[in-house]
Amino acid sequence: MSAGPPGEPAAAAAARPELPHQYAVSGPATPAERTALTTTGATIDEVHARAVVVTADRAQAAAVRHLGYRLRRLPDPPATRPVSPGTRVGDFPAGYTKYHTYDEATKEIDALVARYPALVSKKVIGTSQEGRDILALKVSRNVTEDEAEPEVLFTAHQHAREHLTVEMALYLLGEFTSKYGSDPRITKMLDSREIWIIPDLNPDGGAYDIAAGSFRSWRKNRQPTPGSRSVGTDLNRNWDFKWGCCGGSSSSPSSEIYRGPSAASAPEVQVVANFVRSRIVGGTQQIKAAIDFHTYSELVLWPFGFTDDDTGPGMTRDDHDAFATIGKSMAASNGYTPEQSSELYITDGAIDDWLWGDQKVFAYTFEMYPSSAGAGGFYPKDTVIPRETTRNREAVLRLLEVADCPYRAIGKEAQYCKAG
Template identity: 85%
Template sequence: MTRPCQCPNTDAVASPHHPTGERMRPRLRGGRTTALAALLSLALAAPIAAAQDRAAPADGPRATAHPELPHQYEVSGPATPAARTALAATGASVDEVHARAVVLTADRAQAAAVRRLGYRLRQLPDPPGAAPAAPGIRAGDFPRGYTGYHTYAEATKEIDGLVAKYPTLLSKQVIGTSHEGRDILALKVSKNVAKDENEPEVLFTAHQHAREHLTVEMALYLLGELTSKYGTDARITKLLDSREIWIIPDLNPDGGAYDIATGSFRSWRKNRQPNAGSSRVGTDLNRNWDFKWGCCDGSSGDPGDETYRGPSPASAPEVQVVSKFVRSRIVGGKQQIKTAIDFHTYSELVLWPFGFTYDETGPGMTQDEHDTFATLGKKMAATNGYTPEQSSELYITDGAIDDWLWGDQRIFAYTFEMYPSSFGSGGFYPKDSVIPKETARNREAVLQLAEIADCPYRAIGKEQQYCHGS
C-alpha cells in the first residue's frame, strides 16, 4: 500500500522513481511500441513541416497561420508521473505520454514556463485544417477532409431524425443550455422509453474538450447502433429490455463551434465562458467538477491556461447542467446510474479513478472497488486495443468527471481516450475517413459495461457480497 497523496510534490522535474518510492514502470500512452520520434519524423517530413523547420530553430517559435493560438510541442525527458504533473502545472495540457517524452499543447507563455523547467521543446506542425480556410469552405463548417464530422446543427438534425424514427426506443430531453445558449441534450435509449422503470442505468458523455470532435461521432454511433439493431441483434435487444441508457452527445457545444468557426481548426480546448477580470476566455470543463476541485496541483488557477479550473467548483454552466442531471437520477435515495464512460481523444486509453492521487485506492475507494475498476477496465481494453491504467499513472488531475462520478455519486466511471494513439497519426484531428472504424471499435466495450451495470462487482466474483438482494 502506498502512502496517501492528497497533494503530490511536483517540485522535482524528473525522477527515475515513482513519487511514493515505488519504481514506476515505463508507460507508452496508447500502448504503442512505435517510438514517438519515429512518428514525429514521418509527420515532420511533410512539406509544411519542412517549411516551418526552415523558418525557426527547433527550440524557438515558428511562423504559423495562427500565432495567437496554442500549438503542440514534443518534450523529451519527463519519464515519471511527477515530472509530467510538473509540466501540466505550467498550464499546458499534456496530450500524449510516452516512456520518456510527452506531447503537450501550450501557448507562448506556457511554452516558456516549460523551458524554465529545463526542457527543450520542438513545435510540431499544425493540423492540416489549421491553415486559412480554402476557397469554398464555409465559416462554421469543418475543413476539407473533415466534413464527415457533424457540426452542432448537423448532429442535432441527425438526433431528431432518430427520435422520429424510433419513438418507442429513443427520447430527447433538453437538460439545460451552454453559456452561449445552445441546448445540452440527454438522449434516453430503452424499451418503453417513456417510462422510468426500475432498471440499471448507464451514462455515456462526450465532447468536454472542444477540439475532440471524434467523441461526438462516438455518441452518434451509439445512438444509431442501439436503435437500429433493436429487435434484430439479440444482445442489443436484451440490453434495451433491461437497461436505461443515457447519452449526452455534446457537453461543450460552444467550444466545438468556436473551434471550427472560421472554417479551419483553432485547437480550442475549453468552453467559451468569459472570466471576470481577464481577457482570456474559457474554463477546462474536465477540471471543473465538484470533487477534489483544485486540490492537488492537477489543474490551473490562471484563466489563460489550457487547464484552467474556473473560479469555483462547477462554475461552468455546462458542468452545472450535467451535474444536476446526474443527481436527478437519484431515485428513492439510490443513484440509478451504475456505470459510465466519458469519451475523449486522443491516445487510445481506458482510464479509471482516481486522478487526484497516486494511490490505487485513496480516500473514498476500497480495495475491492479498485479491483473492480481495474478488472473491468482491463477487460474493456482487451476488446479495443487501448491501454488500461489508473488516470494518475499519467499525471495528476483534479476536478475531473470520472473522479466526481465515483467520488460523489459512486458510479463506476471511466474515461476513454479514443483514436489515434499519437500526434503522428492525426492527434486531435484525424481525417473523417476513420470515423466508422474508430467508433465501432468501442462497441464491445460499451456493451460489456452496460451488461454488467446491474452488478459491477461481478467482475471480481463478489456479486453475492455486494449485490445479493439489491
C-alpha cells in the same frame, strides 16, 4: 506570431489570435514530473516512457523550457492553417466534412427520435454559456417509462477540439436503435437497462473551434473569465469533487487546464451534474456505470486522478479491483491501454472522479483514436470515423452487461448485489 498566408495583409495576420501548437518534450518519465509540466498551463496530450507531447502557446512553451526541458515543435494539422478566401466558415474543413456540426448532430438525433419513438427520447437538460441546448437521449425499451432498471451514462465532447467523441455518441445512438430486435445483446440491454447519452457537453467550444473554417485547437468552453481577457474554463477540471485540490489543474485563466473560479462554475458542468443528481431515486443513484469519451491516446482510464494512491479516500480495494478488472476487459476488446488516471499525471476536478467520488458511479474515461500526434492527433480525417467508433462497440456492451453489478467482475456479486 506566425506569418500569414500569401497575400494576407499584415494587419489581418496580426489580428488573428495565436494558435497553440504541439511540442515533443523529452525527459519527463514519472507522473510527478509530468504533473509538474502542467503547472506551465500546457496540456499533456501523449505520454511515453521518457517523453510527452504537449499543447502549448508561446508563453507556456517558454515556461516548459524554463523547467529545463528541450521542446521540438511538431507539424500543425493542415486544417489549422488560415483558410483561403471563399472557404465556408462555421463548418468542418475539407477532409473533415463527415464530422457533424452541432446543428447537423441535432438534426440526426431528431430523425432518430422520430424513427424510433418507442426506443429513444430526447430531453433538453439545460443550455450552454451561449444558449445552445444540451441534450440527453434516453434509449431503452418502454423509453417513456422510468423503470427500475440499472442506468448507464455515456458523455462526449467536454473538450472542444475532440470532435471524434461526438461521432462516438451518434454511433451508439444509431447502433442501439437500429439493431434492437435483431442483435441479441443489444436487444437484451435495451430490455434491461436505461441508457443515457449526452452527445455534446461543450457545443459552444466545438462551434468556436470550426467557426473560421479551419481548426483553432480550442479546448475549453466559451465562458468569459471575470477580470481577465482570457476566455474559457476546462470543463474536465471544473467538477465539484477534489476541485483544485492537488496540483492537477490551474488557477490561471490563460491556462489550457484552467479550473474556473469555483467548483462547477461552468454552466455545462452544472447542467450535467444536476442531471446526474436527478437520477437519484428513493435515495439511490440509478446510474451505475459511465464512460466519458475523449481524444486522443487510446486509453481506458479509471479513478482516481487526484491521487496516485490506487484506492484513495472513498475507494475500497474491492472497488479498485472491480474498476481495474472491467477496465482491462474493455481495453482487451478495443486495443487501448488500461490504467488508473493518475498513472499519467495528476488531475483534479475531472468528471470520472466526481462520478465515483460524489455519486459512486463506476465511471471511465476513454481516450479514443489516434495513439499519437503523427497519426492525426486531435484532428484525424473523417475517413476513420466508422472504424474508430465501431472499435468501441464491444467495450460499451461489456460495460452495459456488467452495470447491474460491477462487483460480479471480481466474483463478489453475492457480497455486494444480492442483499435484501
